[in-house]
Amino acid sequence: MSTTDRPLDRWVLRTATTVYAVGLGGDGEGDGPGAGIWPELAVWGPTGAEDGPSPLEWSRRTHFITPADLAPAEYIPHGLRPFNGADLIASRPGRERGVWWRFTEAHQEDDTALDLTFDDDVLGLRVTVRYATVPGTDVIHRWSELTCTGDETLRLERIDSAAVNVPVSAQGTRVTYLTGQWSQEFGFTQTQLTRGTLEFGSTQGAPGHAYAPWLAVQDAAHPDRGADSPTYGIALEWAGNWHMAVDAEPGGTVRVRAGRVPHEGAVLLAPGETLVTPKLACAFSPDGLDGLSRVWHRYERHLAGDRLTRRRPVLYNSWEATEFDVRADHQLTLARRAADLGAELFVVDDGWFTGRHDDTGGLGDWDPDPALFPQGFDHFIDDVRALGLDFGLWVEPEAVSPASKLYAEHPDWIYQLPHRTGRRVRNQLLLDLGREDVQEFVLGTLDRLLGRYDISYLKWDMNRPPTERGRPGPDTAESLDLDAAHVAGYLRVLDHLRARHPHVTVEGCAGGGGRIDHTTLARTDVVWPSDNTAPLDRLRIQYGYLHAHAPHTMSSWVTDAQGLFDPRPRSLAFRFVNAMTGVLGIGADLGTWSEEQLASAARWIARYKDIQDVVHHGDTYVLGSPDEPTFGVESVAPDGARVVVAALSTGRLDGSPLVPGRPDRLRLKGVDAGARYRDEADGKEYGGAHLRHVGLPFCWSAEHDAELMVLRRL
Template sequence: MTYQRWTLRTENTSYTVRLSPDGPWAELDVWGPLGVETGPSALDWSHRTHFITPADAAPAEYLPYGLRPFNGAELVAAGADRGVWWDFAGAEEGEGTLRLAFTDDVLGLRTVLCYETVPGTDVILRWTEHTAREELRLERFDSAAVNVPVTAGARLTYLAGQWSQEFQRTQLDLTRGTFTIGSTQGVPGHAYAPWLAIQDGAAGAAYGIALEWPGNWHITAEAEPGGAIRVRAGRVPHEGAVTLAPGTTLTTPRLACAFSPDGLDGLSRVWHRYERRLAGDRLHRTRKVLYNSWEATGFDVDAAGQLELAKVAADIGAELFVVDDGWFTGRGDDTGGLGDWYPDPVAFPQGFDRFIGEVRGLGLDFGLWVEPEAVSPGSRLHAEHPDWVYGIDGRPARLVRNQLLLDLGRPDVQDFVIGTLDRLLGTYDIGYLKWDMNRPPTERGRPGDLDAEHVAGYLRVLDHLRTAHPDVTVEGCAGGGGRIDHATLARTDVVWPSDNTAPLDRLSIQHGFLHAHAPHTMSSWVTDAPGVFDPRPRSLAFRFVNAMCGVLGIGADLRAWTPEQRAEAARWVARYKEVREVIHHGEARLLGSPADPTCGVQYDAGDRTVVAALSTGRLDGAPLVPGRPDRLRLRGLEPTAHYRDAATGTTYGGAHLLHYGLPFVWSRDHDADLVVLTRE
């Protein structure tokens, strides 16, 4: 049988779509390494359908309710009738692009399935465009459906958790039934990341998806009756449905689809390469070693105390000093001040300009914390513009963290936020901005597609910052890792994965984070915080090596550190500066997991390999009883090459490091190490 077929190719993969011979829909033919398109499809089905329709059994790329009534549809629209029945209306192919159009002439709806490859990566972007001839109510409008061929059920890997315990790598075997993750908190949320990996069983090739949307979302995986795994993903409107006006087009968020034959570890490097692409020219901006004052001072911010911290931070090698919450008028605690973004004249009696100048005089760049979406009920802003706050007429305003949320979907609120940031960045010599967000929207109030409008306002402000203040580094934060997605990562320089900075807790958070996101995006601090979930003590070296796995920061009260601790910190900061380019731009490999006695991360760039190794388990008892060093087997090295550790003078064969691994002798006082190998 002859049918239309289109193939998209990335650096190492092929993705082939065909027009189904069984109905008016597109379906996946093959997806895998280059050349996989030669041969019969692994997703071909028997064409026998009892108690379901052919569309319900097909590996369809996107189908409406109407054609696919039983096994889950990506599009549910209602006009006079609830349902869409469409016909194929043509294809447009370009360099690395594909557009497949379908129309329902009765309903007056045109839907276009859009595909685009990302140069230099193994990522394909997918989204849909819906255009109405007459007013329609869209009850569901996912971005795409992703089909994965499996033989005996799927191993799903996702990132779950809660505030202070984000990005916990979690796995589930799905042989039948439905699995769903998502958020209705107006941000991706702390409970789940908008990311999913699918494997055929416990090992082998990995398929991944990630939704580019900093609002409400879902990812739903279904093990369908014929054994296929089909994943649907998209945004979730706060109001339950969206009205599509005549002549307008609704474009769904982009869904990034990735494949690696090298399992989860290989898939992580596909995502890292994609996020380096998202960074564009800003990727090669040096991410400075920062000091943040929050854990040292909390809301007790004044010029004298901040300068005392800045002097010690400069002495140990920090390059950037960030004043966190508490710098503005009315902010003695978390009950006031938000919205009135003016430096507190009591805290800075000689002026904020003078204070910043003194910080910069220490050789430090200067950064500031803001929470632009938030407002305190007692603020001047709230008194002047109570209508700017989300709320329902006749209902009490609900406080979360003693604050309310601005309706960023309103253009006048966006203009206020832009004007506020322009004023701060234009008046003061600020090189770094930490954007925080500490409460979800609850009562939205006015009619409209408010989740999408808030997202559009948030992205408009970030885009303005990139254009109007291109030299300012922007950090994305939402009570920790509550808003981390590709739309945010494309517009910020780093993100804050969690408010939890305790060493072993943070190790678990970062292990999950690095499965989905690149090291150059991961801000991580060294602090004195005790463990919340794993209270076992760890050395200062452990805290530094752990934080050096991304973008190094320090948040401890340095005034309380001993001279010996400060000297050790200075040595670690200096070592980090020597290798950060490898960490931020090299190929990262996750070695083991926090559940293992020894785990780490390997970074390779050019002729250098950097290994961050961390001890999490029991000691071997040496020298009192016989014991052997723990070892981390490295990966991706040339077996016949030699690698030299200049710190110890040891030379290793590549085969030795691949087969036996790097040895580490741990003790109570030596629970982490950073090894730099040079290929000879």
């Protein structure tokens, strides 16, 4: 259906279990009811919520402000919305800033997609606000397309993807978001916002370690967790510079603005060109933050497509055992031990290529160092595979060392500013992946490695952000749009890997969790949430990660690392149980492990293989938090037949037997209250209602700090 007139009162979009209804607000003069000139949210919530008046309806009375500044606008420019934060700021260079558009067209396909088009004939700009549901999920994509329809170039200072409106009570909103730094990513953070703005993001050319492009919004009057807490989630699908702003506005609404941040503050849009903003994924759950996490998990399984059925192998990575001291004989010794444990994949990390004796050289010259593999790299890989292991390799395709052959031949390929000295971060420079010739070099390098050698796993790392970000040539910074070009080049290479080398499992990494968003997750098989593998530090990282992302994407290693932030010792069992809530890997120096440790590790790996499908394909429930004495992660098989409970003691004990202590308990969430369940290890039976109301008991001690229980529904 397409029309230039306003159709029914609302356009309605439907997901698996939710509804999203949109109308038009304002009139031709910018205030009051009538022929609307901007899109407004009417209702967003469970199916049926559209049957009644909008919870965002308001009196329309204003003082010293315009109705557009208070409207629950889905997308609105500076000009129409002059005071409370616009989603789009555009101008002709040297002229007035602002867009005063008119609604011109709507196009809806069933209840799964909607396009609303607005035109500013004076400025020469057409804006199409787009909506699309994601099949089989409760996620709606929101984005905008901007076309220069005039004969003058436009300057775009703000190009957000969309705005998301949430009705709240007088108590304001509770915002949950993920914060941190290198080695402390995905920190679960909550802020109560009654009035004002909370804004965060990254200008590091990647999502960054400090914040994730994800947040959740709840009415502060509701409990922060629980089945009666409607929760709205927003995630920006962009691997470059970005921002999110949460505005607690007058009148009791919360408005979230999100989008990419243009390099050097603006981009130019030439006549006839169209700029497409990144997609904003919007999700709703009536079941609190824990329920929202399962909406995101199902969405990321959708993103994986057919590759979801690909079993993530148990890997061993040799970095912590050897660092840059890579030698074929030592690597094979580690590989034999890993194979004896039941590992399925051996990954050689940094240090395998020519000139890479430390972090000062080698990057860009991606040839195996013959001195390290005297019988040849092919022979070395054959020896690893003869142990029953697949083979994987670490690469950092965007980086270059100043002493490399690549830099000597192509000094113009790095980001640089004229008459300025480029800074070295981690003793390296960064290639301008937005250049087509650089992309072709990276594609050729990866094709050569994956075509020549029997490699089934590739770990892609990025260990520095761009600093002096320019490109030699006559173009201006605004006309280059370097951030978008780099993202496009990065995604092109990942898409090529999927198409050309579908057998290769790809792990995404950026100094840990510095580049994790849905565009990366849609093109990789796993990601590396953090370089910090210490047990209690990692517990907090994974707690935050699982609120936003699915277990099948979360690479998690067992190592000997000591805590940077919480150094309390934890058992090998604790490290394994924690790692088994994601994609299990081993990163310790197996040459230092005792026979008892090796035997224990083999038993844990065997148990992981038995439950892996439940963890990766089932529903995940987070039980408590790392601030409580007992923390757990519950995984329920898609058919409900098996329930896996990973229980972890965070440190506080009950004092028994010297005092009358009682076992700590985890109340399960995903079990059927009317069913019975049997512990597969000891045969003990529990009623589902008991598991939900009373819970499983755990008696912790300094030596016993973790358990993995598997229950089968009878």
